[in-house]
Amino acid sequence: MINITFEYAEKRIAKVTVEGHAGYGDSGEDIVCAGISILTISILNGLSEIVGITDLNREVKEGYTSFEIPEITDPIQRIKADALMDTFHLGIGATAAAYGDYIQMIEK
Numbered sequence: 001m002i003n004i005t006f007e008y009a010e011k012r013i014a015k016v017t018v019e020g021h022a023g024y025g026d027s028g029e030d031i032v033c034a035g036i037s038i039l040t041i042s043i044l045n046g047l048s049e050i051v052g053i054t055d056l057n058r059e060v061k062e063g064y065t066s067f068e069i070p071e072i073t074d075p076i077q078r079i080k081a082d083a084l085m086d087t088f089h090l091g092i093g094a095t096a097a098a099y100g101d102y103i104q105m106i107e108k
Contacts, residue, residue: 002036004092005106013085016043017066022102032102035095040065043088051080 002022007015018040022032044060044067047053058067069085072078096103 001101002033002103003106004036004096004103005108006089007108012082013069013089015066015068016040016088017064019064021063022099024099024102032095032099036092036103039088039091039095043084046084047081051077051084053077053081 002018002020005015005017006013007017018036022030022036024030024032044056044058044065047056047067047069053070053072055070056067057070059065069081072081092103092105096105
């Protein structure tokens with residue numbers, strides 16, 4: 001099972017941890033793992049390349065990814081980060097709704 005934990009600070013997502021493997025299919029053919037991986041890679045790329053956040057305190061290794069959103073004082077950068085994070089959360093939620101036996105969302 002993949003556990004995705006969203007930790008909040010001031011009603012915003014402050015930290016995300018993605019860990020585990022779905023076990024939906026064989027290694028290399030698991031569409032659930034692939035979907036979550038794509039969403040996770042996309043949010044990391046978006047936060048760094050589109051929003052310009054370079055200090056995500058990210059950790060990426062086999063079966064585990066975590067990252068943190070630092071305090072953002074620039075209002076435009078904050079809006080961009082919030083929009084991307086909300087979209088990421090929706091994507092994870094939709095995937096969890098479709099494959100609930102393989103994904104668990106945890107809100108802290």
